[in-house]
Amino acid sequence: MTNWIKRKKTKPVQVGNVFVGGTNPISVQSMTNTNTCDVVSTVKQINDLKLAGADIVRVSVPGFDEAKAFKEIKKTVDIPLVADIHFDYKIALEVADSADCLRINPGNIGKENKIKEVINSAIDNGIPIRVGVNAGSLEKDLQKKYGEPNADALVESALRHVEILDKFNFENYKMSLKASNIEMTVDAYRKISKIIEQPLHLGITEAGSYRAGTVKSSIGVGILLSEGIGDTIRISLASDPIDEIKIGWDILKSLNIRSRGVKIIACPSCSRQNFNVIEVVNELEHRLENISDDIEVAIIGCYVNGPGESKAANIGLTGASPNNLLYIDGAPNKKISNENIVDELEEQIRLKISLNKTKSEKIILRS
Ligand code: SF4
Incomplete structure (x- = not known):
């Protein structure tokens, strides 16, 4: 913070x-x-x-x-x-x-x-x-x-x-x-x-x-x-x-004072969007309500602001045609079709959280 x-x-x-x-x-x-x-x-x-x-x-x-x-x-x-x-x-x-x-x-x-x-x-x-x-x-x-x-x-x-x-x-x-x-x-x-x-x-x-x-x-x-x-x-x-x-x-x-759970950064969407940003954000927010771990996710409809925001977040998605681009830890990771966006993002977010936990457990064990 x-x-x-x-x-x-x-x-x-x-x-x-x-x-x-x-x-x-x-x-x-x-x-x-x-x-x-x-x-x-x-x-x-x-x-x-x-x-x-x-x-x-x-x-x-x-x-x-x-x-x-x-x-x-x-x-x-x-x-x-x-x-x-x-x-x-x-x-x-x-x-x-x-x-x-x-x-x-x-x-x-x-x-x-x-x-x-x-x-x-x-x-x-x-x-x-x-x-x-x-x-x-x-x-x-x-x-x-x-x-x-x-x-x-x-x-x-x-x-x-x-x-x-x-x-x-x-x-x-x-x-x-x-x-x-x-x-x-x-x-x-x-x-x-x-x-x-x-x-x-x-x-x-x-x-x-x-x-x-x-x-x-x-x-x-x-x-x-x-x-x-x-x-x-x-x-x-x-x-x-x-x-x-x-x-x-x-x-x-x-205010960046304290964090808890998934912080979603999303564009407001416009006609340039390559997927329905609002629907994806709402569905994802709903599915991830039970997460208390601190993680930042960017969901951006197109390449205007997508790469910048996606690279800065832990997990990012930039809308593109025919497939959208998923970023993990600032690096392009894989392409995702519109039909799989929410499922794929949810899976990647949960995976990242469990990997972070394993990493910090290892650090505690070593120290
Ligand atoms: S990032 Fe792209 S889709 Fe989102 S509001 Fe800006 S121009 Fe529109």
């Missing part, structure tokens, strides 16, 4: 076996949308999220029945779980021994003695807290002071929470300041990153539907990541949580 982005160094926190912040990889997370009390469905969704590439999963715990279910869920899955709790500090105390992180807002927990109990419980269990400030639930006095939610209001709200945590010498936290407006969110994160040393959890909240939300999140989260701000991301979409993980990874891959 390139280091064109100078990342701000934050104080890492540990969420289960995942370190967030410092020089640790930027983690991708999502949240379950099943009924937490439905343990079977929630476990299934958590496992599906893990398969899709989630590093951390958040689960909503609105009451004590859900707290009981959370404990059951935690016993069955092997991915760090964040318990999302609001208002009732006793729920936080109830799940602290099984959660890997508590998402609470000290400001909505109530009196200081209650906050102190939650902090002590986090300390006793060695888990961090994620403070999540949201433009939609800003304190009433801040709404009055600023007239409407803005970046300064978000930062002031965040600093109130920080002040409470500081009072109890609790530094083991990460912070998010989310709004559905990109400009406000970016501005707020830029400001808070200059003030605190703790890791930042990025996201554009209530970003919207799959398409609109993906665009908004990619711009907002992308701007911040490209400035070196952010240690973990959650893409909030009104869509399947699996999509949140896929988009999160695509953002990291696009």
